[in-house]
Amino acid sequence: MIRIPSTKKRAKTEQKLNLTPIMDAVFIFIFFLLMSASFLKIYEIASDVPIISDQEPPKDQKNPLALTLTAEMNTITFSRGVPSRSFKTFRRDANGEFNYEEIHQFLVELKKSHVNENTIMFDPAGELTYEEIVKIMDAVRMLKNTDEAIYKKNKDGIDEKVKDLFSKIIFSNLMS
């Protein structure tokens, strides 16, 4: 005898998904990925390509600073004026390092008397490493918070704080 199927609906039991082990796994996974990723804070140092011109220099400036930094293996020499003449030399110390802080302080003093000058011609020797060149550029480019404040008059005659030292670096020996 065949029985008629019951019309009674069976109570459906809802399946609960246990998410706890998945969450644990995801947490460990995220932690692992974040630790293995290397987020480097990278910045830039700007420099323009030198332009060779056969035009006469502008005559409105009486005594152009025309600051030039010549970096040899053992010495860093600063020159000024047109034609260029050297006026300060720094040597490596006993540890074989340049005293970048001393160079920086020298440039801060120079900046005080030439607040409108931003350009420096950079002439490094071929044997210098890029790391040393970056250190020299750091000493030359920026005024630090601990440096003495330097002010210059803006267009309206109001004193404004100078933020950069000689920030416009031009590699003068690229063509040689």
Place this chain on the structure above:
Amino acid sequence: MSRARSMRVRRGKKKNSVADVDITSLLDILTILLVFLLQSYNSSGVIINVPKEINLPISQSESVNNFGVNVQVSQSQIWVNDNEIINTTDPDKRSQLDQGDRRIVPLYNELVKLKETVKQSEKLSPEVKKFSGVVNLVLDKSLKYSYLKKVMYTCGAAGYKEFKFVVMSEAN
């Protein structure tokens, strides 16, 4: 009879069990993730890939990066926008110099090709970003200036007039 109906009603009712998920741990994860991502957020939007062969020098600079062509230089390889152009260990990708050993020919050709592509796009659509002439130099810190000079000269000769030396922050 009323008792029988009551039982029928009781039997017909389903238990509506709502799935309770404990999201406390999930919120913990999200908070950690949010703090971490905010800390490593770069406002410039420029992504520069530093190959593992390149160790960037450390600098005090705080200028954020600009968009431009990325030239990556290690002791033995040169990449342009992550495409290997020169590899001294690969005979097919050896460096060739001209103009008195100052210009690196494969690098020059690649940079000119990229410049021309941008300039052609400019002509086709005015909305395309104009050629900026910016080159991001991702250079290994142990490279000698004599070699950097060749890279910089080549970039200048190819029409790129602004160098941006990519450096690593002291905070890393």
